[in-house]
Amino acid sequence: MPAFLIKGGGASVPNLEGEIAVGSSKNASLPALASSLLFGDMPRFLNLPEIEDIKRMSELILSVDSEGNVDLDIAKRFRASILVVGPLLAKFGRASFPHPGGCLIGARPIDVFINGWEAIGGKLVKSGKTDGGNLIYTVEAPGGLTGCDYTFKVQSVTGTEGMMMTALLAKGDTVLRNCAMEPEIEYLADFLNKNGADIRGAGTTEITVAGRSGKLLRAVSPFLAPPDRIEAGTLLILGALAARSLEIKNINKCELASLFAALGEAGVETIETKNGVLVKKPKKINPVNIKTKEYPGFATDLQAPFSVLATQASGQSLIHETIFEGRLAYTEDLNRMGAKVTLMDPHRALITGHTPLYGRELTSPDLRAGLAYVIAALIAEGESKICNIYQIDRGYEKIDERLRAIGADIDRID
Numbered sequence: 001m002p003a004f005l006i007k008g009g010g011a012s013v014p015n016l017e018g019e020i021a022v023g024s025s026k027n028a029s030l031p032a033l034a035s036s037l038l039f040g041d042m043p044r045f046l047n048l049p050e051i052e053d054i055k056r057m058s059e060l061i062l063s064v065d066s067e068g069n070v071d072l073d074i075a076k077r078f079r080a081s082i083l084v085v086g087p088l089l090a091k092f093g094r095a096s097f098p099h100p101g102g103c104l105i106g107a108r109p110i111d112v113f114i115n116g117w118e119a120i121g122g123k124l125v126k127s128g129k130t131d132g133g134n135l136i137y138t139v140e141a142p143g144g145l146t147g148c149d150y151t152f153k154v155q156s157v158t159g160t161e162g163m164m165m166t167a168l169l170a171k172g173d174t175v176l177r178n179c180a181m182e183p184e185i186e187y188l189a190d191f192l193n194k195n196g197a198d199i200r201g202a203g204t205t206e207i208t209v210a211g212r213s214g215k216l217l218r219a220v221s222p223f224l225a226p227p228d229r230i231e232a233g234t235l236l237i238l239g240a241l242a243a244r245s246l247e248i249k250n251i252n253k254c255e256l257a258s259l260f261a262a263l264g265e266a267g268v269e270t271i272e273t274k275n276g277v278l279v280k281k282p283k284k285i286n287p288v289n290i291k292t293k294e295y296p297g298f299a300t301d302l303q304a305p306f307s308v309l310a311t312q313a314s315g316q317s318l319i320h321e322t323i324f325e326g327r328l329a330y331t332e333d334l335n336r337m338g339a340k341v342t343l344m345d346p347h348r349a350l351i352t353g354h355t356p357l358y359g360r361e362l363t364s365p366d367l368r369a370g371l372a373y374v375i376a377a378l379i380a381e382g383e384s385k386i387c388n389i390y391q392i393d394r395g396y397e398k399i400d401e402r403l404r405a406i407g408a409d410i411d412r413i414d
């Protein structure tokens with residue numbers, strides 16, 4: 001199985017230098033691709049990241065047959081496959097899909113989707129296990145979809161995107177309340193609006209979707225994938241830990257306000273340049289408490305890399321993960337590397353720094369913690385081997401090559 005071999009530079013002397021451009025956003029591209037099912041012709045997608053999740057989504061969309069069935073084996077491999085269900089239901093009046101797989105970060109229920117589809121006229125007609133043990137659901141909309149007023153019980157990113165897409169072909173308008181406000185939702189709404197949709201309020205908690213009574217969109221304007229804000233944030237953290245000087249290009253600074261605030265508190269100086277942001281390792285890193293929150297709060301997807309930073313802070317940092325309950329399990333591996341992390345409960349970790357880290361063999365549990373391991377290995381003493389890098393390749397394009405270009409000692413082995 002492919003793995004990364006990383007020789008760490010040690011935490012005391014920063015050894016990375018140069019510039020690195022942020023790749024295209026996975027979580028903006030996935031819903032845009034799913035929305036292609038709502039078009040009468042195929043829209044163009046520009047600048048998509050070359051990553052595994054995008055390949056899976058493309059395969060999934062290509063697998064849709066004339067009745068709207070998808071390849072269940074592909075769908076169950078990644079969580080974002082749930083994004084195609086709303087468009088399928090809207091277009092074909094029926095969708096069968098497996099409980100989506102994905103990262104090991106918590107329970108990942110799909111109740112807000114099912115409740116939403118039922119509110120707009122769909123009916124969950126079947127849910128049960130196949131002989132192979134897969135949980136399969138079938139939703140049908142025998143009378144077609146009718147615009148509704150739906151309040152999400154929790155703010156869900158893909159839930160909001162999914163309902164926005166489902167409502168697009170309904171009869172009559174839909175009002176969605178308690179929506180998530182992540183930038184990816186606005187990117188999707190902008191793309192759809194440029195191609196004939198009328199969606200208002202994306203980026204706020206209340207979104208109105210004008211139903212098109214089954215009329216498909218016509219591809220006029222291509223989707224241009226924006227920079228990935230999570231990759232950008234992760235590279236900033238890497239720079240704060242290991243760079244003499246690192247310029248991060250292609251970054252939307254305004255999408256990372258909570259991270260910049262936390263980095264400022266940690267004593268990390270960042271300087272805006274013409275094309276990006278310059279970051280370097282400060283003499284001393286201060287401890288910082290963070291609490292993950294829906295956007296514009298501190299992103300849960302940046303929690304694991306920030307915890308690596310906290311291991312190098314002088315003092316105690318409290319990391320409070322409020323979104324997912326399984327997203328601190330990776331801290332056990334940081335402890336194996338020499339960190340001092342105490343899990344107070346499934347949502348809170350107390351990190352006491354600073355501690356030197358030592359190279360170890362690690363297995364990526366999910367893509368965000370996987371890249372956090374890469375960062376930890378880069379500042380560790382000795383060699384690390386990181387296995388299960390499919391998880392990292394799911395979300396970061398050629399990350400090994402790009403890190404090598406700024407001085408990292410990282411190799412991919414088969």
Ligand code: EPZ
Pocket residue numbers: 026027030079080103106107108109110111112113154155156157158159180184300301323324367368395
């Ligand atoms: C999106 O996942 C992202 N994925 C995740 O990124 C990200 O971690 C997450 O949002 C939070 O920001 C994509 O955009 C493809 P949620 P999503 O529904 O939409 C609860 C990555 O690494 N909930 O916003 O699946 C849920 O348990 C991934 O790129 C329900 O209770 O997350 C969580 O507590 C990992 N019922 C909260 O809502 C539901 O039906 C927010 O999750 C759905 C969610």
